[in-house]
Amino acid sequence: MTDRPHPGAGKGARPPHKWGGDYSVVGKPLPRVDAVTKVTGRAVYADDMMLPRTLHCRILRSPHPHARIVSIDTSAARRMPGVLAVITGADLPIKFGILPVTQDERALEHEKVRYVGDPIAAVAATDEEIAAAACDAISVEYEVFEPVMSIEEALAEPKDERIQDYGGPNNIHKLVALEFGDVEGGFARAGHVREDVFFFQGNTHLPMEQHSAIATYVDGRVTLWSSTQVVHYVHRALSKVLELPMNRVRVIGAAHGGGFGGKTDPFAHEIIVCKLAMMTGRPVKCTLTREEVFYAHRGRHPVLMWVRTGVTREGRITAMHFRTALDGGAYGSYGVASTFYTGALQTVTYDIPAYRFEGCRVFTNKPPCGPKRGHGTPQPRFALELHLEKIAHDLGINPVELKQRNFVKPMTRTVNWLRVTSCGLDECTERVMHASGFQHRRRRPGRGMGFAISSYLSGAGTAIYWNDMPHSEVQIKVDRGGVTAYCGAMDIGQGSDSVLATIVAEELGLQPADIRLVTADTDTTPIDLGSYSSRVTFMAGNAALEAARKMRASLVDAVASKMGCEPAAVTVGDARIGDFSFEEASILAEARFGTLTSAGSYTPPKIAGPYKGAGVGPSPAYSYSACVVDLDADARTGLVHVNKIWIAHDVGRAINPLLVQGQVEGSVYMGLGEALMEEQTFRHGLHKWPSMLEYKSPTFLDMPEVETFIVETVDPEGPYGAKEAGQGPLLPVPPALASAVYDALGVWVDEVPVTPEKIVEALRRKEKGEPARYGPLRFPNIPYPETIKVEPPPNKELDLAAASTI
Amino acid sequence: MAREVQRQVLALDVNGERTELLLPVHKTLLEVLREDMQLTGTKHGCELGECGTCTVLVDGKPELSCLLLPLQVEGRAITTIEGMASGSRLHPLQQAFAELGAAQCGYCTPGILLSAKSLLETNARPSRDDIREALAGNLCRCTGYVKILEAIELAAGRMA
Helix, strand or coil: CCCCCCCCCCCCCCCCCCCCCCCCCCCCCCHHHHHHHHCCCCCCCHCCCCCCCCCCEEEEEECCCCCCEEEEHHHHHHHHCEEEEEEEECCCCCECCCCCCCCCCCCCCCCEEEECCEEEEEEECCHHHHHHHHCCCEEEEECCCCCCCCCCHHHCCCCCCCCCCCCCCCCCEEEEEECCCCEEEEEEHHCCCEEEEEECCCCCCCCCCCCEEEEEEECCEEEEEEECCHHHHHHHHHHHHHCCCCHHEEEEECCCCCCCCCCCCCCCCHHHHHHHHHHHCCEEEEEEEHHHHHCCCCCCCCCEEEEEEEEECCCEEEEEEEEEEEEECCCCCCCHHHHHHHHHHHHHHCCCCCEEEEEEEEEECCCCCCCCCCCHHHHHHHHHHHHHHHHHHHHHCHHHHHHHHHCCCCCECCCCCCEECCCCHHHHHHHHHHCCHHEEEEEEEEECCCEEEEEEEEECCCCCCCCCCCCCCEEEECCEEEEEEECCCCCCHHHHHHCCCCCCCCCCCCCCEEEEEECEECCCCCCCCCCCCCCCHHHHHHHHHHHHHHHHHHHHHHHHHHCCCCCHHEEEEEEEEEEEEEEHHHHHHHHHCCEEEEEECCCCCCHHHHHHCCCCCCCCEEEEEEEEEEEEECCCCCCEEEEEEEEEEECCCCCCCHHHHHHHHHHHHHHHHHHHHHCCEEEECCEECCCCCCCCCCCCCCCEEEEEEEECCCCCCCHHHCCCCCHHHHHHHHHHHHHHHHHHHHEEEEEECCHHHHHHHHHHHHHHCCCEEEEECCCCHHHHHHCCCCCCCCCCCHHHHHHHCC | CCCCCCCEEEEEEEEEEEEEEEEEEECCCHHHHHCCCCCCCCCCCCCCCCCCCCCEEEEEEEEEEEHHHHHHHHHCCCECCCHHHEEECCCCHHHHHHCCCCCCCCHHHHHHHHHHHHHHHHCCCCCCHHHHHHHHHCCCCCCCCHHHHHHHHHHHHHHH
């Protein structure tokens, strides 16, 4: 089940893998610690909370994509029976935003609206229907502006006024231009140079749970329960906007019904319910409608990409120049980071000796884009993988071989100063090649297979706001045999609670179910920065490991002293410490040392390169994936039927292989949805399909068989060698699918999603003798700034003993 | 602007318990279960009948509680996730979902478990395609459906 035998078992098969090596609970496919709570419907999500006297909040949102607010009249709404409070932007004027450099949002806008759905006013009433009726009774007068709806329009002179008052020229938000190594020389050395243009359409997270938040205000303190991935960042935003010290604000993560990056910004409704609770003295709850969730968005940026690569005749990359243009929507959100991410990780899979990256993010009058699973990297991954396939076809080299020739090696540093430690690219590739029979696939028209690889961070190496503090902290309390672990980490379904419990249990010789957890509560738990950038297993895991080892040492010391032996002679395991039960040992230790607490923390090594913008991309470790897609494509209808997907993921070590498989399968599913059908597109500022029926996502019927291989490279710095699992395996799916369509029909669809009409159009062009592709024809002229030239690191080989010095 | 709300006394049979409630006639079964009966195990994802999250069983058949009015189901046997286990003993489907990691965020899980329960009651040994067909109306964004399929097969095997 968790270690399916290698399908090619027999000749040359590897010996059965023992998960977790000699560990007792690490590496075991145990059920998640909250499994029973979830299968019995007892997990309490934010909208399930019903506090006495709760008021219901509804938010009035802009019907215009771009307009100045002339006046807001709330008097009729205020007079309605059952309405207790009505607020507008004047009540919450302080701006906030996830990144310190783009504090450009207000909980309620009273001057200008920038997308359909921008919040303008909010009502607290005794029931939701009254609140909705009161929103309808608010009259707003607008001066309507021409909306900016595309990258091209954003680059041009605005017809009315700019969307934001920063950035520029025109509606450009951010420009980046970096060069590492001798790019010109690299192209001069190349035996072949190729240019391609690609487009990745935006799409959204579509969590099953609509965002929800409920707040109380008691004794001068605000408490917010929310469906958020990042209690700490919500805490900071609330403190700022409500003008309350951090110690007067408490944020608790409720059971979480799905995030995928979509609940990683502080949101207007979270601030609004707190403000309304402060005004009314009663609990206030706000749950977004599904339509509002589509407009809240913060999802995948639409990205237009241009790439030019030089290779030797043998297919070795000599230089690469990569340009991206991101359609950011109306606000900053994570956009500056997203922009850098579209250029950062190309070098982490392929050895690129000279690399130039130019990125641009524009503002448009659409819901803001932000981080979605893979944050800023699935788009360039799609472009890069297909681009290399095309180069391989140009040179007559097998595409898999060409990619393999350029794979990065473990323990190296990339030209843009990223540190690669463990790297399982070769093994991942070998596993999916072997299992799928890719190299010996039978050719017939309409059937194809495609291959792609990828890499992702195990946590961002730098925090969102500059500080020297740890990124994750864990406290452990042992009291009469009971163990409680406290950590700010937020389990969004990926299983971070199970990871914490497993690590603490492993060190103390217990079972994960023996560990009581208190998580994601800014009053009672020490900090963890939250569930984003695939950071929790690596960072909270390392913090838990340190705290647990300290606790173990205290227990062992007390037992050794009682047994009259050296601590090293005391064994820990099976709920026993030396000659004593765990409970007896805890009593001995408490009698000897007093209150039994321990703490651990994790700060990533300072590994960013010496240049501006180096903060985005570094991670203490990178995961690696390889994927093969097998499909049938109908030349007449363009319909694609995916037969099977093989995926191998280098997770370093699987703390729980069952949960790792779940993350890998879920990533493959989400990548497939993006590849085939999901798109967030707009008409006159309105979302074309803000419903779960019309926004197509894969159902049970669309999902093919997935065969997962977990590859363990045991990272030198991960907890027990673990790296990330939740995002990386999404990345290779869209390019592998597009490449399989080419294999089946001989046409390139250089644009995500790969829909039937694009396939049919590409085939029509092929028949007419035009280039056999569907995709963007050109990349716009962008006024990139002067390129910052960065010297590559002096040593390509990595010495971990000296790594802390750079 | 006082609103005229028509109310009606209804007797609902939920998880074998009969409860009389005075309800506004326009309130959906989903809202009544969650807000008037505190049965918050039934979740909602769209409230438009599109996602399957709010699935409950009515006389053993899966129905979308967001599209039903309590009046339509008066006197019929309604089963929610709270009625699936026998006391503290999990239903074999719940057990299999827990063991195989078929619930990640857990939000779609109640609806999927109830759809699966209905399937196994009419088709004790469903094929993979039977399961896919029966569950096609229940969306899940976390699992890729893989572990859910495996868990339903495991439960079916154990129940047979």
